[in-house]
Amino acid sequence: MRRINIARFLEFEYKDNIIFKLDPRVKLITSILYMVLAxxxxxxxxxxxxxxxxxxxxxxxxxLVKFAKSMLTLSPFIALILIVNYLTLNSLTGSLIPVxxxxxxxxxxxxxxxxxxxxxxxISLEYMRLPLSISLxxxxxxxxxxxxxxxxxxxxxxxxxxxxxxDQGGFMKRIKNIMPVIIPVIILSIKKSIEVAExxxxxxxxxxxxxxxxVELNIxxxxxxxxxxxxxxxxSLVMLSILNIRxxxx
Amino acid sequence: xxxxxxxxxxxxGRMDDLVLDNVSLEIREGEALAILGxxxxxxxxxxxxxxxxxxxxxxxxxxxxxxxxxASVSExxxxxxxxxxxxxxxxxNKTVYDxxxxxxxxxxxxxxxxxxxxxxxxxxxxxxxxxxxxxxxxSGGEQRRLAIASVIAWNPKYIILDEPTAGQDAIQRELIxxxxxxxxxxxxxxxxxxxxxxxxxxxxxRVILMDRGRIIYDGEVSDLFRRRSLLERCNLLQxxxxxxxxxxxxxxxxxxxxRDFRDAxxxxxxxxxxxxxxxxx
Amino acid sequence: MKCIRIRGLTFKYSGCEWYALKNxxxxxxxxxxxxxxxxxxxGKTTLARTIVGLIPHFYHGVYNGEVYVYDMLVSxxxxxxxxxxxxxxxxxxxxxxxxxTVERDIAFGLEFRGFNRDEMRERVxxxxxxxxxxxxxxxxxxxxxxxxxxxxxxxGVLALNPKIIILDEPTAYLAPKSALELMRFLKKLNxxxxxxxxLIDHRLDLASQVASRLIIVSEGEIVLDKPIREGFSExxxxxxxxxxxxxxxxxEKVRRYGVFKHPPLxxxxxxxxLKMYLKR
Numbered sequence: 001m002r003r004i005n006i007a008r009f010l011e012f013e014y015k016d017n018i019i020f021k022l023d024p025r026v027k028l029i030t031s032i033l034y035m036v037l038a039x040x041x042x043x044x045x046x047x048x049x050x051x052x053x054x055x056x057x058x059x060x061x062x063x064l065v066k067f068a069k070s071m072l073t074l075s076p077f078i079a080l081i082l083i084v085n086y087l088t089l090n091s092l093t094g095s096l097i098p099v100x101x102x103x104x105x106x107x108x109x110x111x112x113x114x115x116x117x118x119x120x121x122x123i124s125l126e127y128m129r130l131p132l133s134i135s136l137x138x139x140x141x142x143x144x145x146x147x148x149x150x151x152x153x154x155x156x157x158x159x160x161x162x163x164x165x166x167d168q169g170g171f172m173k174r175i176k177n178i179m180p181v182i183i184p185v186i187i188l189s190i191k192k193s194i195e196v197a198e199x200x201x202x203x204x205x206x207x208x209x210x211x212x213x214x215v216e217l218n219i220x221x222x223x224x225x226x227x228x229x230x231x232x233x234x235x236s237l238v239m240l241s242i243l244n245i246r247x248x249x250x
Numbered sequence: 251x252x253x254x255x256x257x258x259x260x261x262x263g264r265m266d267d268l269v270l271d272n273v274s275l276e277i278r279e280g281e282a283l284a285i286l287g288x289x290x291x292x293x294x295x296x297x298x299x300x301x302x303x304x305x306x307x308x309x310x311x312x313x314x315x316x317x318x319x320x321a322s323v324s325e326x327x328x329x330x331x332x333x334x335x336x337x338x339x340x341x342x343n344k345t346v347y348d349x350x351x352x353x354x355x356x357x358x359x360x361x362x363x364x365x366x367x368x369x370x371x372x373x374x375x376x377x378x379x380x381x382x383x384x385x386x387x388x389s390g391g392e393q394r395r396l397a398i399a400s401v402i403a404w405n406p407k408y409i410i411l412d413e414p415t416a417g418q419d420a421i422q423r424e425l426i427x428x429x430x431x432x433x434x435x436x437x438x439x440x441x442x443x444x445x446x447x448x449x450x451x452x453x454x455x456r457v458i459l460m461d462r463g464r465i466i467y468d469g470e471v472s473d474l475f476r477r478r479s480l481l482e483r484c485n486l487l488q489x490x491x492x493x494x495x496x497x498x499x500x501x502x503x504x505x506x507x508x509r510d511f512r513d514a515x516x517x518x519x520x521x522x523x524x525x526x527x528x529x530x531x
Numbered sequence: 532m533k534c535i536r537i538r539g540l541t542f543k544y545s546g547c548e549w550y551a552l553k554n555x556x557x558x559x560x561x562x563x564x565x566x567x568x569x570x571x572x573x574g575k576t577t578l579a580r581t582i583v584g585l586i587p588h589f590y591h592g593v594y595n596g597e598v599y600v601y602d603m604l605v606s607x608x609x610x611x612x613x614x615x616x617x618x619x620x621x622x623x624x625x626x627x628x629x630x631x632t633v634e635r636d637i638a639f640g641l642e643f644r645g646f647n648r649d650e651m652r653e654r655v656x657x658x659x660x661x662x663x664x665x666x667x668x669x670x671x672x673x674x675x676x677x678x679x680x681x682x683x684x685x686x687g688v689l690a691l692n693p694k695i696i697i698l699d700e701p702t703a704y705l706a707p708k709s710a711l712e713l714m715r716f717l718k719k720l721n722x723x724x725x726x727x728x729x730l731i732d733h734r735l736d737l738a739s740q741v742a743s744r745l746i747i748v749s750e751g752e753i754v755l756d757k758p759i760r761e762g763f764s765e766x767x768x769x770x771x772x773x774x775x776x777x778x779x780x781x782x783e784k785v786r787r788y789g790v791f792k793h794p795p796l797x798x799x800x801x802x803x804x805l806k807m808y809l810k811r
Binding site: 525 | 705711
Binding site: 012014117118119139140143147192195196197198199200201202203204205206209210211212213214215216 | 583585588589610611614615617618619621623625626627629630631632634635638639640641642643644645646647648651652655671673687688691
């Protein structure tokens, strides 16, 4: 029986290593820079090279397996991008570009979300002067992803136990069979959000008052080192791109 | 019979983070059994093996001789009806009728039979007047009964209930207790997972205690409930009559223990009456 | 001093046909420990919501009557203000823990009140000590048990030093021993800090040992409001849809012998009274 793994894409699970302990702002900036780079670079070889630092980071953070699993779940989608582009452009390298972009983009996002807790994410947004309502909304949304995933699994278990079959039948039938899962999930999500909103109210949530975070963020040597190394890599790749240096000529 | 033989289970498949650790258990047809234990002890994980929602990492679970790894959840659910915690969250139909018919339709019953069964089930669960109402318009207690009804509808041989009285007030608790007793009287095999020791003390004879993925006790209710330290180790408390019994025996007032609640009442009454008799002498 | 005064409170949730509360009046003195029970849907939670201000500010509807918390008129005071005096704990710890680590979650409410970091740290330290959970200080929430999570949630509520704490079935998701521990902490808070406690619970067998006053709400009305023992005596006559503790049921059967003047609320009490009677 398949367990729902959508949550795995953004879920934070604590691990004890350097990357997890880095300042969230540093990780956020690095991730954003890599995402921008993935869009800006136009050459297959450079995009492929960009994979290296990202894989190294996921290795150091020990989230490589998790990342690989999420890629695996998305493989049909990735294959689709590859095929559609190949058919339209008729070039292998050309169709690899969007595929690599997709993977790199996701890698950059995952590195951030796998290694940063929702509260740290919220604080980094706050430090970047985003309004409290936004940083809190993001933080809470992330924090409740695992809760929602459990909810979906519970409903699925309950309906399977009533004889629901989800692996059978043609496309239309399968859609119809998901209703007994989707409807309760939607209803319960709404209920849950009301319950959480209530809790926030009575704890004194006030997006308009001055907010003093309990935790103070401090940049350490590791943070500066991490940021420096990644900026050097990114700048080098940008330079290579500008100078049009290619490593493989197709 | 449900037979669990050397069951090990881990969500990751690795033997170093087991949720169930070498569980063996036999549930005979017609038995009524309560499973107790702290949150996280593995009770819900265990019952999910009875209808195949979870398959063993190691070991085997047989339901009426069928290995659960070789059967689908749908096939097993036809025989093993599982009602999870707060089951009302699974509602999605427009009418109470459809909610009960859902399971029946999944198991291939024809509409005429379904009509007959639903009417019958509604009357057993005291929900007949809501036949065409929305399940969401029912009160908390009625929703709970509806949820149980929608699983009982296809008359599974084994009925497993996870915390059936959770969040219910006294009246509803009593109604549910009565319903469960009706199932037992009709020869169904009933297994409940619960924290409600008072309820278990009054209604069950066999009890299983789980702790950190293992079964650490499998036996008589009245025996287990006398073992205070074992219960407390599992975050449970002794039911009142057993606490009372041990104090009265300690203070020399009582010689024999209580067999159950009715017995406790009788013995205490007798003690009091014995004084009156002495006074009258 | 009266910390809560309710006069003629009537409320209907918007979109609902019937009244959730009908002409309810109630006075609460500072330092009381009140147990509120009654059938589901009877109005207990609705009543609690009107005290902290969730009604009418979060749940809208037809509202009549007055609720005063100290000298604040709840209908005219934002929840942010009232929550300085009234702490509120819900059933499910999952819904009221927002951070990933214990200390940060406890400090969550403090972050909006203009305290500086040292003041916040001091308060967090203090509540960890009061609740005996100092050993949980550096821990992550996902490592905690249900009972520990509920204590962390309570710590978060306590950090603001509220004079009144309302708890709506706080033991619903807890195993019996954790439930009893929580009740004992509430008793400690009540006795040592004079915190007014309003506990809504079905588990009367546990709650009866810590509360001093029993209120039963049914069909939108207060049908019983008595000191705890008298309250249980009345339950013997009329159930009101509450879980009658086992000892009270035993008392009910042997009442006519006159051994017990009122329902015993603990096993200790029961045995000592019985012992004295039998010595004669």
